[in-house]
Amino acid sequence: MSLLDEIKAKAAKLKKTIVLCEGEDKRVVEAAAQITKEGIAKIVLIGNEAECKKVAPDVDLTGITLVDPLTSDKTTAYADMLYEARKAKGMTEEQARAQAKDRTMFGALMLKAGDVDGYVSGACHSTANTLRPGLQVVKTAPGIKTVSSCFLMIAPEKHEYNPDGVAVFADCAINIEPTAEQLADIAVSSAKTAKAIAGIEPRVAMLSFSTKGSGNDDKFTQTVPKVQRATALAKEMAPDLALDGEFQFDAAVAPEVGQLKAPGSKVAGNANVFVFPNINAGNIGYKIAQRFGGYMAIGPVCQGFAKPLNDLSRGCSVEDIVATVAVTALQAE
Numbered sequence: 001m002s003l004l005d006e007i008k009a010k011a012a013k014l015k016k017t018i019v020l021c022e023g024e025d026k027r028v029v030e031a032a033a034q035i036t037k038e039g040i041a042k043i044v045l046i047g048n049e050a051e052c053k054k055v056a057p058d059v060d061l062t063g064i065t066l067v068d069p070l071t072s073d074k075t076t077a078y079a080d081m082l083y084e085a086r087k088a089k090g091m092t093e094e095q096a097r098a099q100a101k102d103r104t105m106f107g108a109l110m111l112k113a114g115d116v117d118g119y120v121s122g123a124c125h126s127t128a129n130t131l132r133p134g135l136q137v138v139k140t141a142p143g144i145k146t147v148s149s150c151f152l153m154i155a156p157e158k159h160e161y162n163p164d165g166v167a168v169f170a171d172c173a174i175n176i177e178p179t180a181e182q183l184a185d186i187a188v189s190s191a192k193t194a195k196a197i198a199g200i201e202p203r204v205a206m207l208s209f210s211t212k213g214s215g216n217d218d219k220f221t222q223t224v225p226k227v228q229r230a231t232a233l234a235k236e237m238a239p240d241l242a243l244d245g246e247f248q249f250d251a252a253v254a255p256e257v258g259q260l261k262a263p264g265s266k267v268a269g270n271a272n273v274f275v276f277p278n279i280n281a282g283n284i285g286y287k288i289a290q291r292f293g294g295y296m297a298i299g300p301v302c303q304g305f306a307k308p309l310n311d312l313s314r315g316c317s318v319e320d321i322v323a324t325v326a327v328t329a330l331q332a333e
């Protein structure tokens with residue numbers, strides 16, 4: 001069974017309720033029907049029947065709960081909740097009443113209220129517009145200040161440098177130039193995702209162009225000391241986690257290089273979770289693995305929220321939406 005099939009099968013057992021915010025999108029309506037038919041999750045679809053029928057006339061909506069923020073009897077209570085959450089930031093009651101009718105905000109408020117277990121959106125909204133409601137009202141998990149993302153990288157076949165057949169790469173999509181504190185949060189959240197979604201025992205490598213002080217960029221970006229500080233902070237946050245750095249990629253995955261450059265490290269040479277120093281490195285890195293290495297990338301999986309929210313790519317397929325809902329259900333466990 002592929003990892004994706006395992007994730008769907010695990011999700012089906014959990015019977016979580018996930019809100020899909022974009023009932024105006026044909027792919028989302030089709031995915032909602034497929035998820036319901038396969039029993040992967042219970043779906044709340046934000047939209048109304050006439051609109052869903054217009055974009056996807058042949059789709060059977062049986063078993064899907066449709067909710068329209070313009071007519072829902074929950075909208076007023078959600079507006080009150082939004083006002084309470086944002087009044088200190090200057091939001092007025094009138095603004096809260098208007099914003100609660102926005103579909104992505106309505107979905108985030110459903111999640112905050114506990115009326116659903118997870119949130120998936122982004123098929124027709126940008127990353128910022130998809131995540132902002134979650135950042136504003138759902139906020140971060142205890143002990144974590146940074147929402148981040150990772151990709152589950154599935155190998156075309158098992159390899160001596162990736163015996164698990166799967167790796168986690170972070171952060172390739174949200175935090176552009178993370179601080180040491182944010183990198184530490186990304187590392188701890190990625191380890192949690194690796195265990196919960198990829199089903200692997202995490203061994204986290206904090207990546208750089210330097211291994212244990214071999215390189216120096218003091219005159220330039222000062223990335224090496226940042227990664228060193230992040231490594232120390234992450235070790236303090238999660239003392240039982242197998243985590244080490246800073247490592248070049250080969251020192252992180254190749255036992256012979258790891259032993260040479262970082263003797264005694266439990267992570268060097270056998271890492272399976274890779275924390276990149278910034279979004280440039282992470283985004284380029286996962287695309288190299290995808291295009292040159294034939295890896296399949298599942299994600300970005302958002303992590304660090306108090307409750308699970310995930311962002312779809314605007315180019316997503318129906319299958320991508322189904323997979324993202326299954327991942328979200330596992331995060332809700």
Ligand SMILES: CC(C)(COP(=O)(O)OP(=O)(O)OC[C@H]1O[C@@H](n2cnc3c(N)ncnc32)[C@H](O)[C@@H]1OP(=O)(O)O)[C@@H](O)C(=O)NCCC(=O)NCCS
Binds near residue numbers: 131
């Ligand atoms: C995450 C992101 C979407 C947030 O953008 P934004 O909405 O402009 O964020 P803002 O700076 O307005 O912040 C909104 C709130 O979220 C919080 N926030 C922003 N980023 C956060 C993060 N990574 N973790 C936790 N909180 C965050 C802010 O503190 C702020 O909270 P407040 O309003 O309660 O004070 C932004 O970092 C981004 O655009 N990242 C790159 C995304 C991208 O282009 N990816 C490429 C795809 S491959």
